[in-house]
Amino acid sequence: MRILAISDTHIKGGDLPPAFKGLLDECDIIAHAGDFTSNECYNAFAATGKLKAVYGNSDGPELKQILPERLVFEVEGVKIGIIHEGSLSIMDTTALRYLALEMGVDVLIFGHIHRPLIEKSDVILICPGSPTKPRQSDPSVVLIDIKDGKILPRIVEIEGDACGFIEFSRSLEKNK
Template identity: 25%
Template sequence: MNVLIISDSHGLTNEIDEITKRHKDEVDLLLHCGDSELAKDSEHLAPYSIVKGNCDFGEDFPNEIIHDMNGYKLYMTHGHLYNVKATLMNLKYRAEEIGADIICYGHSHIAAVEKNDNRLFINPGSIRLPVLSRKKTYAILEVEKDHVNVNFFEVTGEKVNELSNQFNL
């Protein structure tokens, strides 16, 4: 199962459409980790499961979503409710509480993937305002039976090899 993960698009629409079109035939699920700043009924977000970010106003989006992924439990939240800019500890506790294996979040605008206590934490970065890098990024998660690949791409579609990695879960 392949999952496209974007976050922190902050009002962009053309870029979301381009990314969606580029990968539509190779992914099974599309996730937006919040701060789209678009309405829930926006045509640009139609194919996405999306959570509410701190810059998303109104009560339209949930704060968290859980998906079953070939036996792995994927948990998605924006991250602002867990203070992810300072630490992943609060998010880790929430993941433990619900038994999540893969955690997708945004908010910090920093593209990163790390394994912590057999849980995989993925932040796709921001396709609008990246932090600690000039690369505007998103990620594709490939879930296999005994491992996962996380590949990062620039908004242009170019793979970011230095961020991409493979993990056993």
């Protein structure tokens, strides 16, 4: 079983970037931790028939009506939770760990911070980063393989511009 964990796509239309379309075909489930930003983007993911998702703070009222704030599902005996904004920092993941325990999950997938993280303790915390608008990192998603009860997550970098520093540098160059 392969899960594509993704978050913070922030895509205005329904055209998904080609850089990760192949990953959609490789996975059995798409776990999206919110911030589709448009109904068209949500519909493109939903059309795969593989989507499990929550809404994010940048999603509009329509998506907030059809998607939950939190979601828990089970795959091969592994309980997985999804939430958008579990914490404002990946420097201290204590609150995220307690949230995972509160939700009763083995794996908590969260978004909002646009920077990838995999942290393993008594629970596994996963932030896939952002494939389109990363912060202080490269564009990314996380692939999670589950086999015989083993959870094997890995960060996968996606083609595209790296963190906001590049965009900031480009804007400085234009303003010279």
